[in-house]
Amino acid sequence: MKVIVVGLGQCGGRIADEFARMNKRAVSERRVLIITGAYAVNTDEADLTGLRTIRSDYQHRILLGGRKTGGHGVGKINELGAQIAREDTDKIVDAIRVTERIYETDAFLIVGSTAGGTGSGSLPIVVEIVKERYRGKPVYALGVLPFEHEEHAELRSVSNTATCLKSVYSVADAVFLADNQRYLRKDASLRYNMEEINKQIVSPFFNLLCAGEEKKRKYIGARVVDAGDIIQTLGGWTAIGFGTSGLSLFKVPFERKRDFRKKGTETHKGLQAMDEALSELSLDCRPRDAGSALYLLSAPSKEMNMDTIKEIGDYLKELAPDATIRSGDYPRERGEVNITLILSQLSDIDRVKEYYYKLTDSIPVVKKREEEVEAKLRVLEEAWAGVPVFSAKANHPPA
Ligand SMILES: Nc1nc2c(ncn2[C@@H]2O[C@H](COP(=O)(O)OP(=O)(O)OP(=O)(O)O)[C@@H](O)[C@H]2O)c(=O)[nH]1
Numbered sequence: 001m002k003v004i005v006v007g008l009g010q011c012g013g014r015i016a017d018e019f020a021r022m023n024k025r026a027v028s029e030r031r032v033l034i035i036t037g038a039y040a041v042n043t044d045e046a047d048l049t050g051l052r053t054i055r056s057d058y059q060h061r062i063l064l065g066g067r068k069t070g071g072h073g074v075g076k077i078n079e080l081g082a083q084i085a086r087e088d089t090d091k092i093v094d095a096i097r098v099t100e101r102i103y104e105t106d107a108f109l110i111v112g113s114t115a116g117g118t119g120s121g122s123l124p125i126v127v128e129i130v131k132e133r134y135r136g137k138p139v140y141a142l143g144v145l146p147f148e149h150e151e152h153a154e155l156r157s158v159s160n161t162a163t164c165l166k167s168v169y170s171v172a173d174a175v176f177l178a179d180n181q182r183y184l185r186k187d188a189s190l191r192y193n194m195e196e197i198n199k200q201i202v203s204p205f206f207n208l209l210c211a212g213e214e215k216k217r218k219y220i221g222a223r224v225v226d227a228g229d230i231i232q233t234l235g236g237w238t239a240i241g242f243g244t245s246g247l248s249l250f251k252v253p254f255e256r257k258r259d260f261r262k263k264g265t266e267t268h269k270g271l272q273a274m275d276e277a278l279s280e281l282s283l284d285c286r287p288r289d290a291g292s293a294l295y296l297l298s299a300p301s302k303e304m305n306m307d308t309i310k311e312i313g314d315y316l317k318e319l320a321p322d323a324t325i326r327s328g329d330y331p332r333e334r335g336e337v338n339i340t341l342i343l344s345q346l347s348d349i350d351r352v353k354e355y356y357y358k359l360t361d362s363i364p365v366v367k368k369r370e371e372e373v374e375a376k377l378r379v380l381e382e383a384w385a386g387v388p389v390f391s392a393k394a395n396h397p398p399a
């Protein structure tokens with residue numbers, strides 16, 4: 001599957017940059033092209049400069065709102081992010097239009113954090129614009145949810161997230177959610193290591209996008225997962241995960257909660273990788289709430305057999321009884337069995353509901369705070385009323 005990735009704001013831009021690196025890896029290691037265009041859009045010039053892989057011309061690193069923001073971002077005001085994206089639509093559309101392989105591209109992925117200003121405000125707008133221009137192609141969003149500490153410290157994070165999620169859900173063909181907080185579970189030091197989190201957000205897409213683009217027979221599975229399967233699966237709220245199980249040593253590192261019936265080692269490894277994919281999903285959700293699911297088993301071809309694929313499918317069916325499940329195999333990896341898992345059309349997500357509740361609760365608090373700030377400013381203004389002001393034009397007498 002070939003995708004155009006557009007990253008919005010700091011977070012979105014860096015993740016798009018990571019996708020661009022992933023594409024380089026696909027080209028050099030596997031001779032397949034998976035990202036036909038990678039773009040970063042921001043109101044902040046320094047953020048654009050800091051990217052490493054996206055081409056550095058103005059049509060790949062697109063600066064919006066020049067005069068309005070002076071190149072310094074919108075400071076979390078997502079209404080302003082949305083407004084600037086609306087006004088500068090042409091810049092984004094013109095850049096995408098000249099993508100060389102646009103006709104071979106299967107879908108768009110528009111990425112941004114939900115809590116910031118630029119990314120969260122422009123995400124729904126850009127999704128809508130791209131959808132209008134490219135009617136035949138699905139447009140997916142990838143929204144990055146804030147850390148818990150950000151939600152506590154800054155009510156704006158909550159209100160930005162709620163408005164972004166609601167707006168983007170109504171326009172995108174599917175919304176992948178990646179929860180920053182989830183990546184801290186294993187390693188709390190990641191709080192300060194965005195690059196590593198971004199790698200973990202992007203890496204599950206690698207096999208998924210490569211599998212359908214392979215040309216050599218030995219890398220083509222018995223049942224290929226191609227763009228059609230992925231497009232059929234994706235809709236609404238979506239989580240993605242990746243799990244792996246080594247081949248060198250057959251040992252279970254710790255006791256699993258779920259007890260597997262005795263199976264051949266291949267199957268066991270497949271199930272173990274599936275278990276890991278489930279626990280490493282980009283979002284905390286319940287498989288039973290999924291309306292569709294897709295899994296891709298990648299392993300050396302001798303490690304795969306139809307039994308394994310079937311067992312994994314049965315296992316997933318037990319966990320996600322209401323989901324239409326699609327699947328495939330990808331004979332690629334050396335030394336490991338791994339699973340890429342998508343749960344889509346999720347009907348109920350606590351994390352999303354939470355934002356709406358929190359937002360409703362926080363509206364009066366935010367309003368009160370804004371009124372307090374205004375009142376303080378008024379007091380300050382009054383206190384300063386008698387102080388003269390120097391200006392280029394004239395020395396004003398005290399008011
Ligand atoms: N995963 C990840 N999250 C990030 C990254 N950069 C920022 N964030 C998160 O994104 C949110 C802040 O949004 P930003 O993307 O920085 O904001 P922006 O879209 O540039 O908007 P403004 O700076 O307000 O104009 C916070 O929740 C951060 O934790 C990143 O590189 N990776």
Ligand SMILES: [Mg+2]
Pocket residue numbers: 009010044047073074116118
């Ligand atoms: Mg920014």
